[in-house]
Amino acid sequence: KSPRTLCTWTLAACSLWEWIFIPGTEGYIISDTDRKRREILERIVYMLEHLDDEERGAIRPLIKVEPFADELHCTSVAGKKVRSKLVGLPQGPNAMRQFGGSFVWVDEAGIQPTFRRLMKALATRGRRLICSGTMQSQTWDDRCGVTELRSFEGPEQTVPGLPRNI
Numbered sequence: 260k261s262p263r264t265l266c267t268w269t270l271a272a273c274s275l276w277e278w279i280f281i282p283g284t285e286g287y288i289i290s291d292t293d294r295k296r297r298e299i300l301e302r303i304v305y306m307l308e309h310l311d312d313e314e315r316g317a318i319r320p321l322i323k324v325e326p327f328a329d330e331l332h333c334t335s336v337a338g339k340k341v342r343s344k345l346v347g348l349p350q351g352p353n354a355m356r357q358f359g360g361s362f363v364w365v366d367e368a369g370i371q372p373t374f375r376r377l378m379k380a381l382a383t384r385g386r387r388l389i390c391s392g393t394m395q396s397q398t399w400d401d402r403c404g405v406t407e408l409r410s411f412e413g414p415e416q417t418v419p420g421l422p423r424n425i
Contacts, residue, residue, distance in 0.1 A: 286364065
């Protein structure tokens with residue numbers, strides 16, 4: 260990815276949307292450094308704070324948030340309990356050992372030295388895997404391994420008129 264593509268901002272916006280509007284979301288953000296992980300959480304807070312101005316029909320006052328160190332908890336939206344959280348975790352294969360969630364976003368996946376082991380650990384922990392970053396000269400198959408990538412595929416489904424494994 261290029262810094263000019265705004266990929267991190269886009270994924271942060273998608274994480275924010277799911278965190279607010281899908282009750283029980285547990286999103287985990289893993290980046291290559293503590294600073295970058297905190298910057299991503301800060302971007303999400305920035306977007307949350309700027310959802311709207313104090314005009315009639317504003318949504319921001321309806322969202323109740325509890326910030327913690329490297330975590331954001333959304334407790335309710337418009338009086339309805341949501342109980343969603345976003346958590347920033349350090350890189351490495353042990354990052355998700357005690358967690359399971361709705362999605363895991365691995366930022367700068369291409370430069371994490373233990374990425375292949377992290378993929379194996381994540382396969383049983385997250386329902387969706389989102390990887391962003393520059394792969395340099397490797398392909399995803401070379402970097403992660405086909406076996407590790409296959410662990411994220413859902414069950415085979417046969418849909419009339421479509422090829423298998425879609």
